Amino acid sequence: MTELGRLLPLAVQAVERASLVMRHRPAGTLTAKGDRDLASQVDFQIERDLRLFLRDETPEIGFLGEEEGVSGSGELQWALDPVDGTVNFVRGLPLCAISLGLIRGRRPVLGVIDLPFLDRRYTAAEGHGAQANGQPIKVSDTASLTEAIVAIGDYAVGPDATSRNRSRLALTALLAAAAQRVRMTGSAALDLAWLAEGKFDAALTLSNHPWDMTAGVVIAREAGAVILDQDGSAHSSDSMATIAATPLLADQVLQLVNLAESAPARSRQARGRNPTD
Known part of the structure; x- marks a missing residue:
């Protein structure tokens, strides 16, 4: 053994x-x-x-x-x-x-x-x-975001929550426009387990605490999910985020995560631009 x-x-x-x-x-x-x-x-x-x-x-x-x-x-x-x-x-x-x-x-x-x-x-x-x-169990074969149910992690609380939630809110907006449905269960472990079982097609959490993620990452990965950090590298305990999806959705959801991460900066730049320029 x-x-x-x-x-x-x-x-x-x-x-x-x-x-x-x-x-x-x-x-x-x-x-x-x-x-x-x-x-x-x-x-x-x-x-x-x-x-x-x-x-x-x-x-x-x-x-x-x-x-x-x-x-x-x-x-x-x-x-x-x-x-x-x-x-x-x-x-x-x-x-x-x-x-x-x-x-x-x-x-x-x-x-x-x-x-x-x-x-x-x-x-x-x-x-x-x-x-x-x-x-x-194994992940679904969903290949299109328009047919995908996507779970998103909780919004941030605590210090700097307003700043940290800008990208989370931006991601929610992007998913609302692209996915079949968006779900927030309040449990990252449940999100990853349901991804592994095919109930969800992606589970996106813009954080990575080992106690939250370790078990779910193994279960989803062994069921066939692709699990990445937000920069596209393989997920580990050192990752900044946990981006998990079916193999055919991984690139699509990662692209949305990166768009959401850049959205607050684009918004600040737009507010600072002279409207007569």
Whole structure:
């Protein structure tokens, strides 16, 4: 058995523990994380439990959690978002996930995403394909944006949100004019899992936090998606953005992302131009 083949069942076992907590515990105390961002008591409970569980089972592997950071070290590192879509979870919306991935160097190589309230679990290990509830999955064969359902990541909150949202709003406008439909679920893990399963045709997030993206990147990639940084290079944990799409859509959506990134600069130039010039 390969190393990843050995670690995947362990990751599934860890996520099963977390899923039980999400399904049966109330959100509990909410902790503010800055402007319009929060973590629930369940976020902390899941992260602390899985950090200890995986430390005991794989002491040679480091751990990165969204809420409490890094512990341990090694060539491999677990990356966990204990509740991806916390605001949805707190409000009783079922579009939330547990996302546990494994990074080797800077490359995601294993992932498990569980949707506790939708009875769906996605798994993948590099070179072994992707599954949903144990059945193989693959991306759609959609080739045209006019036939594509495109998921876009949340708008920014916190410091400099207004500036960072200019390109996000510009991308939304471009997609509204070109795609069949645009969707914002509030969970990057869910977006990538649904891309892998063919429910979405692209999933675009203009950021790249390892706890958000690691598991979903592996699952979507193993299902046949192309996943790029916004400059067109191969995606890694160091990428600035996560641009994921079916192979025939990747160039089209990347072009829109780059148009959106340049739109704020063009707008500023236009406002600064003398109208009599």
